[in-house]
Amino acid sequence: MNEQGIYGPPRRFLIGNLLDISSMVSKSTKSDMSDINHDILPRLYPYYLKWSERYGDPFLFWNSSEPRLCLTDTDMIKEFLSSKFIHTTGRSWLQKEGSKQFIGRGVLMANGQEWQSQRHVISPIFMGEKLKSYTEKIVECTKRMLQSLHDVVKSLPEKEVEIGGYMTEVTGDIIAHIGFGSSYNEAKKIFELLNELQSFTAKSTKNLWFPGSRFFRSEDSRVKDEVNSSLSKMINDRIMSMREAGGSQTSNDLLGSLLLSQSLTSPLHSIDTQLVMDECKTIYFAGHETTALILTWVIMLLATNPYWQTKARAQIFSVFGDLSKITDSSFTSDNISKLSLLHMIINETLRLYPSVVIIPRIALEDMTLGDLHIPKGLSIWIPVLAIHHNKEIWGDDAHEFNPGRWTTKTYSQTKNFLPFSAGPRNCVGQGLAMMEAKIILALLLSDFSFAISKTYRHAPVNVISLKPKHGVTIDLTPLR
Numbered sequence: 001m002n003e004q005g006i007y008g009p010p011r012r013f014l015i016g017n018l019l020d021i022s023s024m025v026s027k028s029t030k031s032d033m034s035d036i037n038h039d040i041l042p043r044l045y046p047y048y049l050k051w052s053e054r055y056g057d058p059f060l061f062w063n064s065s066e067p068r069l070c071l072t073d074t075d076m077i078k079e080f081l082s083s084k085f086i087h088t089t090g091r092s093w094l095q096k097e098g099s100k101q102f103i104g105r106g107v108l109m110a111n112g113q114e115w116q117s118q119r120h121v122i123s124p125i126f127m128g129e130k131l132k133s134y135t136e137k138i139v140e141c142t143k144r145m146l147q148s149l150h151d152v153v154k155s156l157p158e159k160e161v162e163i164g165g166y167m168t169e170v171t172g173d174i175i176a177h178i179g180f181g182s183s184y185n186e187a188k189k190i191f192e193l194l195n196e197l198q199s200f201t202a203k204s205t206k207n208l209w210f211p212g213s214r215f216f217r218s219e220d221s222r223v224k225d226e227v228n229s230s231l232s233k234m235i236n237d238r239i240m241s242m243r244e245a246g247g248s249q250t251s252n253d254l255l256g257s258l259l260l261s262q263s264l265t266s267p268l269h270s271i272d273t274q275l276v277m278d279e280c281k282t283i284y285f286a287g288h289e290t291t292a293l294i295l296t297w298v299i300m301l302l303a304t305n306p307y308w309q310t311k312a313r314a315q316i317f318s319v320f321g322d323l324s325k326i327t328d329s330s331f332t333s334d335n336i337s338k339l340s341l342l343h344m345i346i347n348e349t350l351r352l353y354p355s356v357v358i359i360p361r362i363a364l365e366d367m368t369l370g371d372l373h374i375p376k377g378l379s380i381w382i383p384v385l386a387i388h389h390n391k392e393i394w395g396d397d398a399h400e401f402n403p404g405r406w407t408t409k410t411y412s413q414t415k416n417f418l419p420f421s422a423g424p425r426n427c428v429g430q431g432l433a434m435m436e437a438k439i440i441l442a443l444l445l446s447d448f449s450f451a452i453s454k455t456y457r458h459a460p461v462n463v464i465s466l467k468p469k470h471g472v473t474i475d476l477t478p479l480r
């Protein structure tokens with residue numbers, strides 16, 4: 001890479017630049033931000049700013065034994081994420097090893113042919129009529145969440161709530177319903193265990209650089225076994241009922257559709273239960289927290305920007321008319337598409353606070369990207385947050401919340417806007433995420449107005465995803 005004019009910070013034996021990274025980040029995130037501003041790159045990625053300034057773009061650093069090329073040229077990124085490199089790029093050993101205990105070999109972690117056939121099976125369950133069929137459950141779960149908000153507000157003199165917890169609860173409820181409908185209660189229990197497993201995995205992943213560390217895990221294996229035995233029972237029961245029904249889908253949920261889709265390529269009796277289990281865990285992991293977080297950030301931004309909150313509410317009123325009459329059937333795709341202000345607000349939030357701040361890929365073979373030779377084994381690190389906050393792309397107000405920028409399509413979205421990644425390996429659930437976010441926000445805004453609470457502490461942190469460290473506290477006022 002040096003011969004090609006690419007440089008980076010000197011690395012240490014085994015740990016590469018891990019110590020530099022952790023010391024810079026622990027310093028920048030030691031305290032909360034002094035005010036609610038959205039210039040969060042220096043706080044979350046101080047090392048990106050330091051190294052890109054010192055060594056230029058792209059630069060090279062070492063994540064323990066894995067070399068990473070930090071790439072910000074969006075034309076190169078577009079090419080890199082395109083179908084041209086789909087079979088020669090993928091997940092690295094570190095990524096796969098880090099998530100093996102947790103989501104196993106589901107679509108998120110698969111490479112090559114294995115990825116392609118899994119993606120082929122999973123894609124149809126997030127599209128077209130299937131996608132529309134989830135509306136009813138989304139509305140039902142949201143109304144339940146709103147009712148508990150009304151109950152809490154009634155009982156609290158100060159009317160303050162931490163809204164992030166409610167968003168986690170409602171998106172978890174939704175994924176349990178649309179994912180595993182008839183097995184909802186079992187699914188909820190499995191998800192609780194998965195949350196536990198995720199925190200164990202996050203801890204052990206930090207030590208992966210240490211040779212042999214992967215052989216010293218005991219805490220997580222108990223939870224993993226429990227998750228796997230409950231999930232495999234749920235899946236096998238479902239396969240049994242499908243066989244009894246002559247191979248047709250017995251429940252209109254993601255699991256039913258996944259099994260039906262699988263049965264088109266392999267007979268029911270030979271379905272790879274382990275793979276279906278990994279896919280279920282992947283869907284939960286990839287689709288739950290990401291959606292909850294984006295909703296939480298939208299609410300924080302609307303709570304601090306009453307102008308956009310009022311405008312969005314007015315549009316919701318004009319699309320749906322008498323709000324006391326909103327039912328699940330009000331949320332037709334035609335009506336959802338009329339919520340253009342919510343679309344702009346969500347986009348702007350995904351730009352400022354993308355749930356996934358980095359997209360990492362590894363070169364599985366030698367390749368040429370633009371005029372760069374990329375050797376096999378080099379990881380490419382796409383710093384989404386840095387691209388989304390780049391003033392050269394977004395203008396001087398890059399760090400400001402301005403949904404208005406989305407009224408004109410001056411930016412080629414796939415190039416400079418990457419909250420769901422791009423190309424054939426983009427987020428398979430983005431249609432569901434956007435639909436879910438719009439329905440939840442439309443119902444919330446029609447029931448309550450809200451302002452940021454005095455107790456809110458602005459402290460974004462990146463722990464797997466971009467989170468508000470202390471949650472988001474808002475003061476709620478019921479509208480009816």
Ligand code: HEM
Nearest residue numbers: 107108286287290291294355356419420421427428429433
């Ligand atoms: C606002 C919410 C969401 C955001 C910001 C988001 C973001 C992303 C991103 C950036 C990727 C690419 C990751 C990479 O290549 O390293 C991804 C992949 C994926 N997402 Fe999402 N996602 C969201 C919601 C969902 C939902 C609701 C689901 C499903 C229920 C989902 C399922 C997946 C899956 C299965 C993949 C792997 C796709 C593949 O590798 O082929 N996501 N998501």
